Amino acid sequence: xxxxxxxxxxxxxxxxxxxxxxxxxxxxxxxxxxxxxxxxxxxxxxxxxxxxxxxxxxxxxxxxxxxxxxxxxxxxxxxxxxxxxxxxxxxxxxxxxxxxxxxxxxxxxxxxxxxxxxxxxxxxxxxxxxxxxxxxxxxxxx
Numbered sequence: 001x002x003x004x005x006x007x008x009x010x011x012x013x014x015x016x017x018x019x020x021x022x023x024x025x026x027x028x029x030x031x032x033x034x035x036x037x038x039x040x041x042x043x044x045x046x047x048x049x050x051x052x053x054x055x056x057x058x059x060x061x062x063x064x065x066x067x068x069x070x071x072x073x074x075x076x077x078x079x080x081x082x083x084x085x086x087x088x089x090x091x092x093x094x095x096x097x098x099x100x101x102x103x104x105x106x107x108x109x110x111x112x113x114x115x116x117x118x119x120x121x122x123x124x125x126x127x128x129x130x131x132x133x134x135x136x137x138x139x140x141x142x
Contacts, residue, residue, distance in 0.1 A: 001038070001039050001040075001044070002036055002038065002039070003017055003018075003029075003036075003039065004038045004039060005039070006037075006039040006043065006044055009047075010042050010044055010047040010048050011048075012047045012050065012051050014070070017047065020047075020050060020060075023060065024064075025050065025060060025067065026046050026047065026066050027043075028042055028044065046067065049066075049067065049070065050063055050067070052068060053066060056087070057087065057091060058087060059110055062087065063081060065083065066080065066083060069083075095108050105122075106121045107127055108121055109122065124136060
């Protein structure tokens, strides 16, 4: 199948397929006599693997490592599990950071009167170099 058909079959854009090929994540596709890429079942399966791994938030480097482990039928599963556990820990850390950001913005929004006055604790906080300016520079609007 050509690159467009492979894209539709896997949900991976043609641009990303070309990119994955250029960085060596997937093997170069076979070529037709007219030099078009010709993807086989193995290629489509690998692109589906990549798509699922990207959906789970793995980086290109991590996916490359996972693909090499997947291709190696003699590998122990402990290495795959370790990669997944590290990724979960990274996701948990990012979630905690995003929750802290949401909490800070929620607090700032509560402190803003949201009226016709130009005073805005949100902008005051954003304009300070130190985080946590809300605690020392802004009073809660009531």
